[in-house]
Amino acid sequence: MNYTLEQLRGLVAVAEELHFGRAAARLRMTQPPLSRQIQKLEAAVGAQLLDRDNRRVALTPAGEAFLAEARRILAIAESAPELAQRVSSGFSGLVRLGFTSASTFGILGRLLNELELHLPEVHVELYEMVTREQIAALAGQDIDLGLARPPFDPEMFDSRLLHREALLLAVHESHPLTELSRPVVPADLAGEPLIFHSQQKARYFYDLVVSMVPLAQERVVHTVSQVMTMLWLVSAGRGVAFVPASAQLLGVPAVTYLPLRTPIPQPVELHLLWPRHSHNPALERVLQVLDGLML
Structure with missing residues (x-):
């Protein structure tokens, strides 16, 4: 369709005034140009x-239908500059967020609530990925921000600690270790069947547990990548597992969580991770909102 915004404004004015003279005065023009x-x-x-004669002006059925579209088009055109300004300033737009499955345990929801409160016009798209996948997606600009586990390449990415928590031992509720009145130490685990993190798919937790709790690897009976799977195996009496404290929120039945004696009281870290060079204005606003936030 080859029509202009001025023509649409003319139609709206005539439709609302039902008089060419009044519509022309409202538009600060004379009547002949408006008629043209x-x-x-x-x-x-x-x-x-329009049906018009010397006495009256009225919309035809086609005019009634087109008037609604004309008003919609004008509203879009009038709001477009403001929208462009808000997107350019980062107050409106899209941020694609990658997250690990474990980060959903109470962390992701609170983060999204914080962003919705302060940046209601920034839409957040969610992508569940392990840290390795997030790093590749960030490098390829497929996502803008990650909730990931260290370490990271500081030349490519910037990061900030978002959450820190304890490492716990998950055992069946009938396990004798539940009778301990102190934190579990490695000696307490002699002979215990271990449900362990995959060295390939859950490398962060694998390295963390190995560094924090000296264990005999030959006691590993199951190797898995997801915390939820670990807990269901514990619930079935298959062994004990090392999990982040937030895993307690999953509510898996027949599992008890025991404190571990570790060199660092809260060794499990979750970081915000983003590329050092991003062209997304909304990402800067999101980082400002989350600056200093510890969940």
């Missing part, structure tokens, strides 16, 4: 939009 605008608009649309 309406004629050109009808030619472009291919339908008569």
Whole structure:
């Protein structure tokens, strides 16, 4: 359709005033140019939009239908500059967020609530990925921000600690270790069947547990990548597992969580991770909102 915004404004004015003279005065123009605008608009649309004679002006059925579209088009055109300004300033837009499955245990929801409160016009798209996948997606600009486990390449990425928590031992509720009145130490685990993190798919937790708790690897009976799977195996009496404290929120039945004696009281870390060079204005606003936030 080859019509202009001025022609649409002319139609709206005439439709609302039902008088060419008053509509022309409202638009600060004379009546003949307004009449020509309406004629050109009808030619472009291919339908008569107004019935007019010397006494009255009225919308035709086609005019009634087109008037609604004209108002919608004008509203979009008038709001477009403001929208562009808000996107350019980062107050409106899209941020694609990668997250590990374990980060959903109470962390992800609170983070999204914080962003919705302060940046209601920034839409957050979620992508569940392990840290390795997030790093590749960030490098390829497929996501803007990650909730990931260290370490990271400081030349490519910037990061900030978002959450820190304890490492716990998950045991079946009938396990004798539940009778301990102190934190579990490695000696307490002699002979215990271990449900362990995959060295390939859960490398962060694998390295963390190995560094924090000296263990005999030959006691590993199951190797898995997801905390939820570990807990269901513990619930079935298959062994004991090392999990982040937030795993308690999952509510898996027949599992008890025991404190571990570790060199660092809260060794499990979750970081915000983003590329050092991003062209997304909304990412900067999101980082400002989350600056200093510890969940």
